[in-house]
Amino acid sequence: TPSDLRRVTYWLRQGGGLCRQERPWVTADGVRNSADPDLSDEDGDTLVDEVTDATFEYWDGTGWAGSWDGSTPGPDGVTPLGPPMAIRVTLV
16 A cells, blocks of 8 residues: 655755655665655756746744655753754745
């Protein structure tokens, strides 16, 4: 039975264009042990050609951060933070 977990990766194609790739987390070919996208079909993964810049920010409940590591221990020093409360995406 396929999992409902997915790894979704966004990136900017060289020369412009917003790309998106979705893979089943555990069983997909090309998942590898890397968060880098599989660039073998970059044209097929392109969502919008006109995008020239993208910024992702993560809300922790008190402020926006430029990066997020959900495995970082939370306030109790043991439990991982998990996902952010919100993600803000700015496209140019």
